[in-house]
Amino acid sequence: MPELEPVTFDYKKEYKRLVENMPVMLWTADATGQWTHVNRSWVEYTGLIGESTGFGFEAALHPDDVAPTLEVWRNAVATEVAYNIEYRLRDTGGNYRWFVVRGRHLIHDIDPSVSWVGTCSDINDQKVAEDEAKLARIAAIRALGLALEVRDRETSGHTDRVTRLAEELGLALGLSASTLEDLKVGSLLHDIGKISISDAVLLKPGPLDAAERIQINTHAVAGEQFAAALGFIPPAALQLVRHHHERWDGAGYPDHLRGEAIPVLARLFAVVDTYDALVSERPYKSAWSRQEAEAELSQQAGQQFDPVMVQAFLRLEAENLLSA
Structure with a gap:
């Protein structure tokens, strides 16, 4: 075989x-x-x-x-x-x-x-669903910010304006897409804590006294707590809500943080928030010119504001790259 x-x-x-x-x-x-x-x-x-x-x-x-x-x-x-x-x-x-x-x-x-x-x-179907859910969350967050503007009648349009300016400055600074998303969320919710402030203080047409100033300053911590209770706000956005009134020199609130100890998104947002407040008309003040507002930001660089953020903002403003 x-x-x-x-x-x-x-x-x-x-x-x-x-x-x-x-x-x-x-x-x-x-x-x-x-x-x-x-x-x-x-x-x-x-x-x-x-x-x-x-x-x-x-x-x-x-x-x-x-x-x-x-x-x-x-x-x-x-x-x-x-x-x-x-x-x-x-x-x-x-x-x-x-x-x-x-x-x-x-x-x-x-x-x-x-x-x-x-x-x-x-994973395209999954990504599309995620994007749709994200858009729905952003719309809900924006609605909260706009609802506050209805109550705080003097700030109409402020939320959308500062959010747009913050995103433009963030892009110029090279922030990542995820960080820009955090910046947008925090900007939309930055003043949400004012829902805890009484009408007598929030709607007062004149200057606030010492006790009223203490009350209005509580909105930063209240805003962080309210936003955190939503359950889906990212930590960086919560930091912006809490710390956007801190000052570079440590004289801000609520935690008296100084310099780079202040979260970077809060430092960025503080510049655009103040700029919009200055160039907007309010019951207790006339709108400043853009030149006057720019001069104030420049003077406060290194005191109230991060000088790097001010420099970047003023550069964009000089090149007409910011929304009107």
Whole structure:
């Protein structure tokens, strides 16, 4: 009886066959971070394979996501930590969808071209739902701020104006998207604590006496407590609500913080809040000119305000980059 030849099984070939036919988008990369293989699902979605000259996936990315994605990927490659990021990928029709991309470094490489393996999973429906929920929260938060303006008749339009100015200054200072979101939320709610102030004090047309000033100053802490009770306001926004009346020289309230001990968003907001108050007409004062308000900010830099924030604000104002 003739001997049967041993059957050999090409594990590497079989692995590649399985990867190629998986219904999810899979990829591999070498030790330098260069993608070395993408499976059929990736190619069918993007229509791209081998077109990129960098790490290997940039050609399919939304332009706004290229820089942050490469930063995270380079850090993962350098430190060999797990890679996890959300970004938008273009399909063959030119449309973008959100994906979460996860990668893991292989400690024992079988193939030197494969030091990283990863997946690319569609999360677009989830992201759309999250964005819609976020917009609903922002609308509710804005409604709270506007409701206060109805009661505090002298500040009509103040909430929207200072929120817009704060966002413009934050963009100029290079704040991240998440920090800008915190800034927006805190700006919309900055005076919400005034709901605890009596009408006799809040609506008084003339100067406040010492006891009334003490009462009005409680709105910062009351505002933080009220906003925190909502259950979804981020910590940085709560800090803005509590500390936007602190002063650079330590003479502010409620905690007499000084200099950089004051949270950065509160320091930023203090400048735009004061500016809008100065250039707005109130029952007890006429509106200042923009030049007069700018001169006051400049004079108070290093005393009431963070000088860096004042400098950035005045630069934008000089270049006509701020909303009127």
